[in-house]
Amino acid sequence: MTQPLTHHEAVPVGDSVLSLTGITKRFGAVQALTDVSLEVRPGEVVALVGDNGAGKSTLVKIISGVYQPDGGRIVFDGRPVAVHGPSDAQRLGIATVFQDLALCDNLDVVANLFLGQERATASILNEVEMEQEAWRLLRTLSAKIPSVRIPIASLSGGQRQTVAIARSLVGQPKVVLLDEPTAALGVAQTAEVLNLVERLRETGLGVILVSHNMADVQAVADRIVVLRLGRNAADFAVEEATTEELVAAITGASDNVVAERASRRTKPEDQDHE
Amino acid sequence: MSEATRTAAVAADLADERLIKNEGVGGFLSSQLNRLRSGDLGNLPVVLGLVIICIGFYLQNARFLSSRNLVSITQYAAPIGIIALGIVLILLLGEIDLSVGSVSGMAAAVMAVLMVNNGLSTTVAMLGGALVGLTVGLLYAALYIWIGIPSFVFSLAGLLGFQGVLLFVLGSTGTINLSKDSWLLEFTRFSFVTGWQSYAIVALIVLVYLGTEWRVTVRRTAAGLTPPWWPLVIVKAAAIAVGLGLLTWYVNIDRGFSYLWWLFFGLVVVVDYALRRTRWGRHVYAVGGNEEAARRSGIKVNRVYVSVFVLTSLFAAFGGLLAAGLQTSVSQATGTTDTNLTAIAAAVIGGTSLFGGRGTAWAALMGVLVLQAITSGLNLAGVESEVRFMVTGAVLIIAVGIDSLSRRARSSSGSG
Numbered sequence: 001m002t003q004p005l006t007h008h009e010a011v012p013v014g015d016s017v018l019s020l021t022g023i024t025k026r027f028g029a030v031q032a033l034t035d036v037s038l039e040v041r042p043g044e045v046v047a048l049v050g051d052n053g054a055g056k057s058t059l060v061k062i063i064s065g066v067y068q069p070d071g072g073r074i075v076f077d078g079r080p081v082a083v084h085g086p087s088d089a090q091r092l093g094i095a096t097v098f099q100d101l102a103l104c105d106n107l108d109v110v111a112n113l114f115l116g117q118e119r120a121t122a123s124i125l126n127e128v129e130m131e132q133e134a135w136r137l138l139r140t141l142s143a144k145i146p147s148v149r150i151p152i153a154s155l156s157g158g159q160r161q162t163v164a165i166a167r168s169l170v171g172q173p174k175v176v177l178l179d180e181p182t183a184a185l186g187v188a189q190t191a192e193v194l195n196l197v198e199r200l201r202e203t204g205l206g207v208i209l210v211s212h213n214m215a216d217v218q219a220v221a222d223r224i225v226v227l228r229l230g231r232n233a234a235d236f237a238v239e240e241a242t243t244e245e246l247v248a249a250i251t252g253a254s255d256n257v258v259a260e261r262a263s264r265r266t267k268p269e270d271q272d273h274e
Numbered sequence: 275m276s277e278a279t280r281t282a283a284v285a286a287d288l289a290d291e292r293l294i295k296n297e298g299v300g301g302f303l304s305s306q307l308n309r310l311r312s313g314d315l316g317n318l319p320v321v322l323g324l325v326i327i328c329i330g331f332y333l334q335n336a337r338f339l340s341s342r343n344l345v346s347i348t349q350y351a352a353p354i355g356i357i358a359l360g361i362v363l364i365l366l367l368g369e370i371d372l373s374v375g376s377v378s379g380m381a382a383a384v385m386a387v388l389m390v391n392n393g394l395s396t397t398v399a400m401l402g403g404a405l406v407g408l409t410v411g412l413l414y415a416a417l418y419i420w421i422g423i424p425s426f427v428f429s430l431a432g433l434l435g436f437q438g439v440l441l442f443v444l445g446s447t448g449t450i451n452l453s454k455d456s457w458l459l460e461f462t463r464f465s466f467v468t469g470w471q472s473y474a475i476v477a478l479i480v481l482v483y484l485g486t487e488w489r490v491t492v493r494r495t496a497a498g499l500t501p502p503w504w505p506l507v508i509v510k511a512a513a514i515a516v517g518l519g520l521l522t523w524y525v526n527i528d529r530g531f532s533y534l535w536w537l538f539f540g541l542v543v544v545v546d547y548a549l550r551r552t553r554w555g556r557h558v559y560a561v562g563g564n565e566e567a568a569r570r571s572g573i574k575v576n577r578v579y580v581s582v583f584v585l586t587s588l589f590a591a592f593g594g595l596l597a598a599g600l601q602t603s604v605s606q607a608t609g610t611t612d613t614n615l616t617a618i619a620a621a622v623i624g625g626t627s628l629f630g631g632r633g634t635a636w637a638a639l640m641g642v643l644v645l646q647a648i649t650s651g652l653n654l655a656g657v658e659s660e661v662r663f664m665v666t667g668a669v670l671i672i673a674v675g676i677d678s679l680s681r682r683a684r685s686s687s688g689s690g
Contacts, residue, residue, distance in 0.1 A: 087572040102570045104563035106631035107556075115560055116571030123553045128490075132497045 016041050016075075017206045018063070018094065018175045023072035025058055032058040033069070033230045040175055040206035045197060047221035047238075048210045051250050055230040056210050060179050063208070064096035065089035077174065090117075095168035096177040101160055105153040109145060110134045112152050113167045137166045140203070141196050158189030165196050175206040182216050194220045214243055228252050302506060311683075317625050319676050320640040323669070327644060331651030338651050341528035344521075345466070348531060351646035352538035353462075353597035354617050358638040359538075359545055360589030361621035363582050366549075366562045368630025369425040371414070371586050373432030374617050378594025379609025380436045381406040383443040385595055386450040386604040396456045400595050407591025410436070411584030418583065419576050433614065441606055449605040452598065461533055462599035468530035472522045475536065480515045487511075534596060539639070541589075546635035558582060563631035593617075619666060620645050623673040629681060644669065 016039045025033040033055045040046050050056045061067040063074075065083040074081055076092050083089050089096065103112050110127070113134050119126040134148045143162040145155070152160060161181055168176050178197065182190040197220050200207050211217050217224060217238075224241055226234040226249040234249035310318070331338040357374050364371050385403035388394045394402075410432065417428045444450060452459060467475065484507070491501040525531055549555035560568040561578045569575045597613070598604050622628060623644050624637025645666060652662050 086570055090572060098570065102564065102567035104560045104567050104631070106563035107559055111556060111560075115556075115568070116573045118553050118556055120553050125551050125553060125556060127551075128493045128497045128499065131499055135499075 017077055018208075019075045020059075020063070021073045021075075023059065023062060023069045023074075025055075025062060025067060025069050031230055033062075036072075036227065036230070036232055038063075038208075038225055040208055042174070042206050043201055043204045044223065045201050045207040045209055045221045047217040047224045048208055048227065049212070049214075049217055049224060049246070049250060050227035050233070053229075054227040054250070056227055057179070058230075059227070060096070060177060060208075060210055063089070063094060063175075063177055064098075065094075090171055090173075093171070093174040094177065095171060095173035095175070097161075097164045097168050097179060097181060099179040099183060101164040103152045103160060103164060106151060108151055109148040109155075109163055112163055113137065113148075113170055115167070117170055133170075134166075137169055138162075140169075141166055141199055143196070156189070157185055158192055161185065161189070161193050162196065165193070165200075169200075173205065175208065176200055177208045177210075179210045180212065181209070182211065182213060190216065214246060217246075218243070226250055302503070317634075317636060317640055319673070320623060320625050320637070320644060323623075323672075324640065324644050324647065327647050327651065331647070331654070334651070335654045338654055341525050343650060343654070345525050345528045345530070345532065347643070347646050347650050348525075348535040350600065350650075351642045352532070352534040353593045353600060354613060354620065354646070355538045355593075355638050355642035356541060356596065357590050357593035357613065357617035358620035358624070358642050359541060359635060360586035360593075361618050362624070362626045362633055362635060362638045363545070363558070363589075364425070364586045365621055365626045365628060366558050366630060366633055367579065367582055368562050368565075369418075369579075369582075370429060370618070370628075371425065371432075371583075371590075372429040372614065372618070373410075373436055374586065374590035374593075375609040375612070375614025376433050376436035376440065377407060377410050377587055377590040377609070378597065378613060379440045379604070380410075380443065380594075381591035382594040382598035382604045382608050383440045383450070386452060386598065387443055389456065390450050390453060396458050400458065403595045404588060404591050407587040407589075408584060410591075411587030412580070414587065415580040415583040419579060437610065440608065444604065444606060449603055451603045454602075456599075458595070458599040459602055462596055463602070465533035466529040466531065467533065467536060468526050472526060472530050473519065476515065476518045476522055479518065480511055483514060484511050534600070537596075542635045542639050549635060554578070554581065559631055590617075616642075616645055616666070619670045619673075622677070623669060625673075625677075627677050627681070628674065629677075641673075 019037075019039040021037045023033050023036045023038075024031075036055065036059060038046070038048070038059065048056055048059065058067065062069050063083070065086045065088050068082075068084065074083060076094070081092060083092065083094070086096070104115065107115070110130050114130050119129045119133070131148055138145055138148070141162065143159075143166060145159055145162065152163065155163065165176075165178070165181070181193050181197070185193060194216060197207060197209060201222075209217065209221060218241075221238050224234075224236045224238055224246065225232065226236075226246065228250060229252075233252065234245075236246070236249075328339060337343060357378055360374060361371065381403035384406050385399045388402045389396060389399035414425070414428060414432070417423045418425055487502055487504075487507045491504070494501045522531065549558060557568065557573045557578050560571075560573060561575055565575060568578075594609055594613075598608065601608075620641035621633075621638055622641065624633075624639070624641025626633030626637040626641075648665055648669065649662055652665065
């Protein structure tokens, strides 16, 4: 159909584990993504931010194999790849934790962790090996789960998120993609999930974190990639970006409604805090 | 003993004081209580129901619990139970098959025509009947996967359509009597396990249970996980041995359990094992619990649907063949609404959720026992089928009501 954009093939890949260049995706009349690039290195947390409709979810689905891009190049581990489906992505080593977690409420923690990749000999499940591995995974994440033999349904939101993240590690991936992992969580649970993200980084994984929450992003990310209207709007190292700059990049202007509100509120007691 | 060595000796699944422990009598009771409170009733309601039904009919007529009556209840429950086993599978996916009765009748009719009119051997004729079930299952799977028709609709069409096929196949005669010397009649009507063989089966069941638990214990200990709690295992094994042993002794006063019943029992055990311990069974539960999650985790969802639609229709056909053998004939009324709804009601009454993902193979066995007990008890009381229909309907509503209420308990305890 559409040819890959050739002028992007010169972009140096470096030591990145996953690099996307010139990604284009169109749905009917809507150009969802235009010439988008994204790069993750091992042991790096890249935050992907953007307003509603910026193309975050489309990009996530392309990386996880749910959608196929119309054009562009995906390089994984130094070689160009085509991701034709979710199982393709898993096989490559790209694990995705979807926003709705995609857990089966009626199954226990072990069953959910190994769903679709059960340990079995001649199709007979090896429960002991799976339970042992489940405890090992949960320990590497320092996760607190009351029992791996209770149905997911009886766990709290943060615990479910933990299980979903632990599940992404079962196939020993190189890149973990987290789609809005803290969206539905309370303060303490959010902090726990951010700890998990840091632990993923410590184990040398490339982490892509999609989030709406600027505080979370700034707390945990190494780099922040901003999408706006389906294009790359900015790429910050986390220490050089202020919240105002981020918001400006996301909304596309510095005189936007958010910045205006912020300046209106800070003017009276100017420099009082920060 | 120092703190460090103590924690090292603790199993991996108990290394944190917040972890749920099931050790000891108290641990066992509290974990059971928690399960009930969170809306996971298991087979408790149906067991209670069966006990109440037995006591009620026994007080009304002591012959209800006679050895002879128990033999005939189990014998006549088996064919419908096999059909209900298929219903359990399809309900686990959150789908329904309303046509199992018609399919059972059609398969029986095909078998009868092949056997009596065409003079084929019983085995070949039965294979022909089973082929009918296989074809229907594949057809349903195709309609569901390729066209996307809801299972409720195409199985309703099947309910009518296949009853028409039954009439067509039977032709003008209307009723076909199976040949008396067929082994199918011998097997379904006159074969019973008595004497030492019956006790050998009981002993085998207990030994298999203990052997499985022993193997689990060895492997879990080697893997550093808590093994099963053996006092409980011993108690359960003793309960199985004594309970099943006494029951066997009691029915042996009459003819003993029928081959048909043991066949059904064996099928339940096999399906239960397949559901709980194989990759396929895990995938069935996953698709029934959250189809989208199953698909995203790489499970071949369509294959699961095909396998279950085919198995449901095969069990329906097989149950129909056995029922025909038990009744010695196939008539225009074979496998009509009665069979259909009894099989579906049995699966639901046994505790299979209509909402998918919850239930076990044992639901078919418990549910069909409840319904057959009601039928038998009302027959003994000399009540005609109108009352039986009403009672069965009421029991079905109670069972679905319990399912819905426990579902609500699950969501209010955060276990949605």
